Amino acid sequence: MKITLKRERDWEPRSDTVDKMQGQEAQAALVSYGVSDPEYAAQEAEFIYSRNRLNVSITRAKSKCAIILSRQLLEAPPSVWDSLQVAEGLEFIWGVVQLVRQHGETTEVMFDTAQLSMYRLTTLIK
Numbered sequence: 001m002k003i004t005l006k007r008e009r010d011w012e013p014r015s016d017t018v019d020k021m022q023g024q025e026a027q028a029a030l031v032s033y034g035v036s037d038p039e040y041a042a043q044e045a046e047f048i049y050s051r052n053r054l055n056v057s058i059t060r061a062k063s064k065c066a067i068i069l070s071r072q073l074l075e076a077p078p079s080v081w082d083s084l085q086v087a088e089g090l091e092f093i094w095g096v097v098q099l100v101r102q103h104g105e106t107t108e109v110m111f112d113t114a115q116l117s118m119y120r121l122t123t124l125i126k
Contacts, residue, residue, distance in 0.1 A: 018056050018057040021056070031057040038077060045076070045086045069093070074094070103122065107120070
């Protein structure tokens, strides 16, 4: 992917963890929560749902940010809400989703047996 993008663009994409990106910026950021197993997510809830980690990841982008996460992460099991840190992180994630729903466009797509919801912010929020 990096080779193709570098050949097609005048910039080279970077792939890194949110921790390593802290203090840096990029024109665009693709934030991927690659966890879809609810049991694993529950075990690693404080890391996955860290409000600070999500905030850092979405504020690295100067112009565009895309967040990819599974519905299973949004619909976390009740057991993970026992942690205040996890609850704050989940509320923050849901706040981002609600903001984009209110000020953007929603596209629903069926992908195999799963429904994919894509939200696009169309209004600049300051």
